[in-house]
Amino acid sequence: MSHILLIHSSVHGQTVKICEYMKQKAESQGVKVTLATLADNPSVEGFDKVFIGASIRHGKHRPALYQFIEANKEKLEAVPNGFFSVSLVARKPMKNTPETNMYYQAFLKQSVWQPQVQEVFGGNLDYQFYGPVDRNIIRFIMWITKGPTDPHTKVEYTDWDKVDNYVQRMIDA
Structure with missing residues (x-):
């Protein structure tokens, strides 16, 4: 059984809600999931996979997200990994994919890490x-x-x- 670390960075709670839902869904399939908040600077050691979800606040991901990624880049790249972004802009059909969402594209340009499994979700x-x-x-x-x-x-x-x-x-x- 794999053990996934699912890290969230949320301002108003929708990213946390999505992560809690993901945890429940994955665990119903026999996968162990540990939820952690980015604010606690969680250790990525001992997990088979690491995924991060982060919300947009006033057009940007929080600086702590990039700091965490820079500090853990090698560890993130050593296991299957992914990232998803949550924003109100993603409510629009032409802005709801990693390729078409301007915030996700900005993330890819600013980040030293290029996640393997990528997605964008509409917020609340x-x-x-x-x-x-x-x-x-x-x-x-x-x-x-x-x-x-x-x-x-x-x-x-x-x-x-x-x-x-x-x-x-x-x-x-």
């Missing part, structure tokens, strides 16, 4: 959950990108069938 939009500053910034971004701006909007853009597919790719890696 919940204006009432955000603080006033984030709410206004996100509403402005959504206005620019022709998304919902009603301050009572709550919609999850995560395609769970796509997540299921990624879990299978993660297991098969």
Whole structure:
């Protein structure tokens, strides 16, 4: 039985929700999964596979993600690995793949690591959950990108069938 380390970097919790779902799905197939937050700087030692999921905040992945990757590049490359990004931009059909998502492409350019199993998932939009500053910034971004701006909007853009597919790719890696 393989043992997967699944690391998450999340701001508002959707990436954590996706990782918890992935853990449940993989474990239902007999795979052991350990969840860890990037903030705890987890050790990648002793795992057969390592996967990382990170959300976008104001158009960028967090600097800690790149620091972790730089510090663990050789260990990441020594085992089957993968990365997925979670963003509201990925709600759009022409921006929901690693090849077409500008944030994922920026990640690949900035990162010293090129993950083997790659994916992009839509995030969660919940204006009432955000603080006033984030709410206004996100509403402005959504206005620019022709998304919902009603301050009572709550919609999850995560395609769970796509997540299921990624879990299978993660297991098969």
